[in-house]
Amino acid sequence: MNLVVKSTSITTVPKLTYDVLIENQQDGTVKATLLGLPDCQGLGNTETEAIEKVRQSLHTRLEAAKIVTLEIEAPKVENPWIKFAGMHRDNPLFGEVLEYIEAERNQVDLDNETK
Structure with missing residues (x-):
């Protein structure tokens, strides 16, 4: 400190x-x-x-x-979420999850454009 x-x-x-x-x-x-x-x-x-x-x-x-x-000066504290960053990078299903998230986001964007 x-x-x-x-x-x-x-x-x-x-x-x-x-x-x-x-x-x-x-x-x-x-x-x-x-x-x-x-x-x-x-x-x-x-x-x-x-x-x-x-x-x-x-x-x-x-x-x-x-x-x-x-x-x-406030003590520097590590962000508690940092330890979870990248924890699924070696999961063989991770690519599929990202594709699913992207498809969902694209659908939400389309739905918002038509409103």
Whole structure:
């Protein structure tokens, strides 16, 4: 399996989007949790405040980290039908079977032309 890590040094940072789970707590506060990064949370008195705190938390985390893109090549798997290819080539009746198939196809073609 081949693994390629793409890391670029872009001077303009692309905008990233994240889904945030907003939960009203029993004590009246609001908790915002970044989906995919459950340890990145923000707690506030309002939804806006909780979102701002989770944004700050993520920003702090990304200052000391970087995001890279992984390209993983799928493993090469043999086509399961390949093992059956040519299995009847030595059968003495194989020629007759091919002739029968060809005759049937020709008949279907004629039937389709007359419709």
